Amino acid sequence: MNYNRYINKDFRKSPQPKRHPALRGLVFGIGCAVLGVVIANTTTLHDQPDIKPIISQNSAQQQKPDTTELNRLKLDLPSPRINTSIEQSESERNEYSLEREWQTLTVKPGYSLAVLFNKAKIKADQLHELMRLGQDTQxxxxxHPGDEIKVDITEDGQLLALHYEINEEQYLRVIRQPEGLTATTLTHEIETRIAYASGIIDSSLFMASQEAGLSNNLTMELAAIFGWDIDFALDIRHGDQFTLIYEELFKDGEKIKDGNILAAEFINDGRSHRALRYVDPTTNRAGYYSPDGLSLRKAFLRSPVNFSRISSRFTTKRYHPLLHKFRSHKGVDYAAARGTPIKASGDGKIIFKGRKGGYGKVVIIKHGSRYSTLYAHLSNFDRKIRNGSRVRQGQVIGYVGSTGLASGPHLHYEFRVNGVHRNPLTVRFPSTKPIPERHRDNFELTTSPYxxxxxxLSRNNIALNDTN
Ligand SMILES: [Zn+2]
Structure with missing residues (x-):
């Protein structure tokens, strides 16, 4: 797969990828190769209920199926961000770890290093020598309980070497040299690889993304990116599709976690929504934008509770199950388990927190001069919120319950514009700022490869869906 190397290089470094026809051809070629791998990797999917197998005419490459991969594709690309100075320390470290007889000491509650050393029969003067080495051994x-320290010790309790993982990125290395112990703090080689995933939803986004091999975190992030335009409780349709390009972080060749989603598409009910990650060079803040540079972020979340079910919609007339009469329902009810966190749908100020008749425990937030939102039947308020305090969009303000007039645990949510109740599912939300004009070229340059x-990837996913 040596051409993948070129792809990566070109994607990252080509100064004008979008306007270069040869590159475009290359990109397409690579795409086909990528698809080839996707196909290969998804041949095991035929009996999976939630994801349709991916089949395509574009089998540019024959590759052995990897049964553990499902339709997630990993490319072993050299990271564009490898720190080469660290690569040298890698070989050094191998030298140091060669032929050592490591013993792993595990920290238990209440253990200090002295206790740990004592249990391992390491002589007390070794501890003093170690701690005298200064900043590195601090x-x-x-x-903390659960921490592990690897030591190489002689039979009479002299310390020859010590290895300690400080955090995901750094580790401490101590070696006995002829002149005594030396300590160095080193950085692991963290490599960023680009991965791709796509899926077709049969029942739920979570099921489909699980089948696609995505972590829950990544799925939540995907849902958060599109959550401004798509209500994942309400809008998901059988046959909806998603494609994403994301980072995976590797340490010493082993995956440690997912990185950022770089680009994604969600096709909901036949409509394509696209998101490109862009870091503003002046503020250094990352955001997701549509290809035409509009922020996907809206001033309000479409839904204040994650992955709940809408049990009652906005209507001017409906039958009330408890009052046994018709009355209007000026909000939306989200059925969710008691205790499910409720998020402020926009930045604002708490103007009411307390009990209010049939609403039970209720929170009202004012957003600027025109908008206000109301959250009712809460089992409890979040401890941090107070009357008059400011809240940020997405901040948890309380928990789903059934206080007041409620037949079961649910959130009753109201949205008002200039004091008038509006349907929170259909009202047009104001957008936040688009890419500033002065960053427009930079935005296109950095995001167009993705x-x-x-x-x-998406064209292929669609083709697959159509043939099934
Ligand atoms: Zn209601």
Whole structure:
């Protein structure tokens, strides 16, 4: 797969990828190769209930199926962000770890390094020598239960070497040299690889993304990116599709976690929504934008509770199950388990927190001069919120319950514009700021490679869905 190397290089470094026809061809070629791998990797999916197998005419490459991969594709690309100075320390470290007889000491509650050393029969003067090494060994003074320290010791309790993982990125290395112990803090080689995933939803986004091999975190992030335009409780349709390009972080060749979603597409009810990640060079803040540079972020979340079910919609007339008569329902009810967190749908100020008749425990937030939102039947308020305090969009304000006039645990949510009740599911929300004009070129330059890639992946995903 040596051409993948070129892809990565070109995607990251080509100064004008969008306007270069040869590159576009290359990108498409790579896309086909990528698809080839996707196909290969998804041949095991035929009996999976929630994801349709991915089949395509574009089998540019024959590759052995990897049964553990499902339709997630990993490319072993060299990271564009490898720190080469660290690569040298890698070989050094191998030298140091060669032929050592490591013993792993595990920190238990209440253990200090002294206790740990004592249990391992390491002589007390070794501890003093170690702690005299200065700044580097200070991390050993703050051990937590579960931490592991690897030591190489002689039979009479002399310390020859010590290895301690300070955090995901850094580790401490201590070696006995002829002149005594030396300590160095080193950084692991963290490599960023680009991965792709796509899926077709049969029942739920979570099921489909699980089948696609995505972590829950990544799924939540995907839902958060599109959550401004798509209500994942209400709008999901059988056959909806998603494609994403994301980072995976590797340490010493082993995956440690997912990185950022770089680009994504969600096709909901036949409508394509696209998101490109862009970091504003002046503020250094990352955001997701449509290909035309509009922020996906809206001033309000479409739904204040995650993955709940709408049990009652906005209507001017409906039958009330408890009052046994017709009355209007000027909000939306989200059925969710008691205790499910409720989020402020926009930045604002708490103007009411307390009990209010049939609403039970209720919170009202004022957003600027025109908007207000109301959250009712809460089992409890979040401890941090107070009357008059400011809240940020997405901040948890309380928990789903059934206080007041409620037949079961649910959130009753109201949205008002200039004091008038509006349907929170259909009202048009104001957008936040688009890409500033002065960053427009930079935005296109940095995101267009992913857009091209997304086009190829998505086109294939659609083709697959159609043939099934
Ligand atoms: Zn209601």
């Amino acid at each position: 991390c050993l003074a703050r051990l 857009l091209v890639q997304l086009n190829v």
